[in-house]
Amino acid sequence: MRPLIRSACRLRARVRAMATLPAAAAFSPSSASAAARPPRLPLARLFLPSAPPAAARGARSLRTSAAAAAAAAVEVGGVKIAREDVVKEEDPTNNVPDPIYSKIGLQLHRSGNHPLGILKNTIYDYFDKNFSGKFNKFDDLCPLVSVKQNFDDVLVPADHVSRSYNDTYYVDAQTVLRCHTSAHQAELLRDGHTHFLVTGDVYRRDSIDSTHYPVFHQMEGFRVFSPDDWSDSGMDGTAYAAADLKKTLEGLARHLFGAVEMRWVDTYFPFTNPSFELEIYFQDDWLEVLGCGVTEQEILKSNGRTDHVAWAFGLGLERLSMVLFDIPDIRLFWSNDQRFTSQFSEGKLGVKFKPFSKFPPCYKDMSFWINEEFTENNLCEVVRGIAGDLVEEVKLIDNFTNKKGMTSHCYRIAYRSMERSLTDEEINDMQWNVREEVKNKLKVELR
Ligand code: FA5
Ligand code: MG
Numbered sequence: 001m002r003p004l005i006r007s008a009c010r011l012r013a014r015v016r017a018m019a020t021l022p023a024a025a026a027f028s029p030s031s032a033s034a035a036a037r038p039p040r041l042p043l044a045r046l047f048l049p050s051a052p053p054a055a056a057r058g059a060r061s062l063r064t065s066a067a068a069a070a071a072a073a074v075e076v077g078g079v080k081i082a083r084e085d086v087v088k089e090e091d092p093t094n095n096v097p098d099p100i101y102s103k104i105g106l107q108l109h110r111s112g113n114h115p116l117g118i119l120k121n122t123i124y125d126y127f128d129k130n131f132s133g134k135f136n137k138f139d140d141l142c143p144l145v146s147v148k149q150n151f152d153d154v155l156v157p158a159d160h161v162s163r164s165y166n167d168t169y170y171v172d173a174q175t176v177l178r179c180h181t182s183a184h185q186a187e188l189l190r191d192g193h194t195h196f197l198v199t200g201d202v203y204r205r206d207s208i209d210s211t212h213y214p215v216f217h218q219m220e221g222f223r224v225f226s227p228d229d230w231s232d233s234g235m236d237g238t239a240y241a242a243a244d245l246k247k248t249l250e251g252l253a254r255h256l257f258g259a260v261e262m263r264w265v266d267t268y269f270p271f272t273n274p275s276f277e278l279e280i281y282f283q284d285d286w287l288e289v290l291g292c293g294v295t296e297q298e299i300l301k302s303n304g305r306t307d308h309v310a311w312a313f314g315l316g317l318e319r320l321s322m323v324l325f326d327i328p329d330i331r332l333f334w335s336n337d338q339r340f341t342s343q344f345s346e347g348k349l350g351v352k353f354k355p356f357s358k359f360p361p362c363y364k365d366m367s368f369w370i371n372e373e374f375t376e377n378n379l380c381e382v383v384r385g386i387a388g389d390l391v392e393e394v395k396l397i398d399n400f401t402n403k404k405g406m407t408s409h410c411y412r413i414a415y416r417s418m419e420r421s422l423t424d425e426e427i428n429d430m431q432w433n434v435r436e437e438v439k440n441k442l443k444v445e446l447r
Contacts, residue, residue, distance in 0.1 A: 074104055074105025075105060076104065076105050076107070076140065076141075076142050076143065077140040077141060077142055079142055081104055081105065081142075081144065083098075083101055085144070085171070086101045086104065086144070086171055086177075087101050088171070088172065091172055093170055093172045093173040094170060094171060094172060095165055095169060095170050095205075096169045096170070096171060096177065097381070097385055099384065099385065099388060100169060100177070100203060100214060100215065103201065103203075103215040103334075104143060104177075104201070106201070106334075107139075107140070107201065108201070108217065108333060108334075109139060109199050109200070109201070109217050109317060110139055110140070112346040113341070113344055113345050113346055114333075114341075114344060115321040115324075115325050115327065115333065115344050116217050116317050116318070116321055116333060117346075118344060118345075118346065118347070118348065118349055119256075119317055119320060119321050119324065119349070120139065120199050120219065120317065121346075121347070122255070122256060122349050123197070123219060123252065123256070123315070124137060124197070125255075126251070126252050126255040126256075127197060127221075130248075130251065131195065134195045135195045135196060135197050135221075135223075136188075136193050136195065136196045136197070137196070137197045137199075138184070138188070138196065138197070138198045138199070138200075139198070139199040139200065141184055141198060141200055143177055143178050143200060143201055143202070143203065144171060144175055144176075144177060144178075145175070145176060145177075145178045145183045145184075146174055146175055146176075147163075147173075147174050147175065147176055148174075149178070149183045149184070149186065149187065150168075150176050150178055150179060150180070150183040151163055153183070153185065153186035153187075153299070153302075154182050154183070154185060154186065154270065154271040154299065155270045155271050155296055155298060155299065156270045156271075157270060160270065162179070166205060166375045166377050166378065167179070167204060167205055167206075167377065168203075168204065168205065169203045169204075169205065169214075176203075177202075177203035178200070178202055178203065179202055179203055179204045180202055180218060180220075180314055181198045181199070181200050181202060181218040181219065181220035181314055182220055182271060182312070182314055184198045184200075184220065185220065185222060185271070185295075185299065185312065186299065186302070186303050188222070189222075189224075189299070189300070189303035189304065189305060190303045190304060192304075193222075194223070194224035194305075195222070195223050195224070196220075196221075196222050197219055197220065197221050197222075198219065198220040198222075199217065199218070199219045199220075199317070200217065200218065201215055201216070201217055202215070202216060202217065202218050203215050204216075205377045205378075205380075205381060206377060206380070207376055207377065207380055207394065208380045208383065208384065208391055208392075208393055208394040209392075209393045209394075209395070210328065210329045210330060210392065210393065211287065211318075211319060211322070211330055212330065213318065213330045213331065213333075213334075214381075214384065216316060216317070216318045216330070217316075217317040217318060218314050218315060218316060218317065219314070219315045219317060220312065220313070220314050220315075221248075221292075221311075221312065221313045221314075221315075222295075222310060222311070222312045223241075223244070223245075223248075223310060223311050223312075224300070224305055224308050224309075224310040225237065225240065225241055225244075225308060225309050225310065226307075226308055227307060227308075230309070237308075237309035238274075238294050238309060240309070241294045241295075241309045241310065241311045242274060242293075242294050242311070244311060245276075245292055245293070245294070245311035245313065246264065246276070248311075249278060249290065249292065249313060250262075253278070253280070256320065256324060256349070257280070257323070257324065260280055260281070260323075261280065261281035262278060262279065262280050262281070263278075263279050263286065264276050264277070264278060264279075265277045265278075265279055265288075267291065269291060269293055270296075271293075271295065271296055271299060271312070272292065272293025272294055272295055272296060272311075272312060273293060273294060273296055274293055274294060275291065275292070275293035276291070276292055276293055277290065277291050277292075278290045278292070280320075280323055282322065282323045283328075287319055287322075287323065288316075288319070289315065289316055289319045289320050289323070290313055290314060290315040290316060290320075291313070291314050292311065292312060292313035292314070293311070293312065293313075294309065294310070294311055295309070295310040295311065295312050297309075318330050318333055321333070324349060324350050325344070325350065325351060325352065325353050326352045326353045327353050328353075328355065329392065329418065331389045331392070331418060332353075332418055334389065335418060335419065337356075337418070337419050339356035339357075339419075340353075340356070340418075357417075357418065357419060357420070359416055359417060359418075359420070359421045359422070360416070361392055361393075361414040361415065361416040362414070362415045362416065362422060362424075362427050363412055363413070363414055363415075364412070364413045364415065364427070364431045364434075365397070365410055365411070365412050365413075366410070366411055366413070366431075366434070366435060366438070366446070367398070367408055367409065367410040367411075367446070367447040368408065368409060368438065368439075368444040368445055368446045368447055369406045369407065369408050369444060369445040369447065370407050370408070370409050370444055371442075371443055371444055373442075373443070374409075374442060374444060376394070376396070378441075378442055379394065379411065379438065379442065380394050382434065382437045382438055382441055382442065383413060383434055383438075385437070386430055386433045386434050386437060387413075387415060387430050387434070389417075389418075390415050390416070390417055390422065390430065391413060391414070391415060392414040392415065392416045393412075393413070393414040394411055394412075394413050394414075395411065395412050395413075395414075396409055396410070396411055397410050397411065397412045398410035408447060413431070413434065415427050415430065415431075
């Protein structure tokens with residue numbers, strides 16, 4: 001919806017022009033139960049893009065392509081976003097590296113032949129069929145949003161861990177790369193929408209493994225009920241909305257998967273109560289595919305819907321696609337390799353992906369004494385900055401504290417290309433660079 005896109009991006013322009021206020025910090029509802037940490041401004045400085053290391057051929061080519069992508073401005077919803085709008089090397093409140101900027105504007109969910117586009121359209125079909133076209137659809141809203149949109153408007157407390165620099169990409173103290181599509185709820189409500197779906201790329205500093213990637217895609221669903229809707233049901237508004245939400249999402253799961261093992265798990269989000277997650281059994285484990293719940297009254301009240309109730313959900317599109325298409329690794333969604341892209345086409349849901357390469361992973365371990373500032377997300381950002389998509393997993397395999405109170409971590413890094421075999425030399429180069437940057441940027445003592 002054009003006016004909304006414009007207003008989000010105009011807001012961005014405005015906050016850029018304003019004097020920088022003290023930093024707030026990012027959202028990751030899954031870490032909601034973790035102890036709240038204060039924003040850590042200095043960490044942002046650790047992730048300024050640095051000159052490419054001398055060695056590391058693989059790393060060099062990745063950086064070059066990120067830099068090339070970074071050179072041209074991209075367009076989202078008619079708004080141009082240039083590298084300097086997002087990567088600000090001199091701004092201590094900015095922690096966006098080039099590889100993240102290079103993903104903006106790619107909008108994989110808008111390509112009809114991409115698994116994410118196929119999935120989005122299939123979900124659209126379900127809502128069109130069951131709600132006779134009532135849901136308004138948005139898939140081109142600007143991913144640069146204000147801290148207010150991303151956090152305040154959905155009641156994320158000021159000291160919530162999700163606001164930290166460790167979890168969210170900050171463009172400046174008042175602007176973030178949205179870390180969930182819930183960032184658009186309030187504005188769409190204010191614009192008068194009562195049924196809507198918002199699909200978009202979202203950004204999070206996170207761990208590295210086959211189901212986590214720092215850029216992924218979500219679809220937000222939102223439905224408002226008025227008292228007339230539930231008055232004859234014998235339920236109160238909240239119970240009515242919760243029942244309708246579960247019925248709607250179970251119906252969607254059946255529409256997508258047919259029979260599949262799934263379960264509801266109670267959880268917490270600042271913006272819904274009660275809150276739930278849906279998990280699906282995949283590759284011998286339960287995989288969380290969505291979060292949802294009954295919208296907090298305050299959000300409805302603040303946005304012109306007093307006395308109404310609503311439900312909301314946020315689907316992880318990669319996670320659902322992995323189950324539907326048997327895609328084993330989340331990095332594959334970004335592959336331009338014909339052997340990947342040619343396997344998917346419009347309208348063909350559930351075609352099973354045939355792996356085209358089975359190159360073995362190469363494991364490298366590194367141990368170091370951590371310091372107070374150390375976080376795994378910072379480590380992952382360093383590793384990804386060097387190895388790009390050649391890193392498959394970063395896993396803590398040993399952790400102990402000695403008599404002097406020093407804590408040692410040992411991480412196992414798995415390197416693997418989806419497309420080719422890696423040479424020993426390039427893996428060793430990458431690992432050498434990782435060790436150097438971990439030592440220099442994270443200020444830890446290698447063992
Ligand atoms: C949220 O982002 C909430 N905004 C969802 C929501 C919306 C709840 C409306 C209530 C009402 P969460 O952080 O759990 O919640 O993310 C939602 C989904 O995104 C997850 O279930 C998962 O499928 C997916 N997801 C989360 N982190 C990643 C990641 N790093 N890589 C890929 N998918 C992810
Ligand atoms: Mg979650």
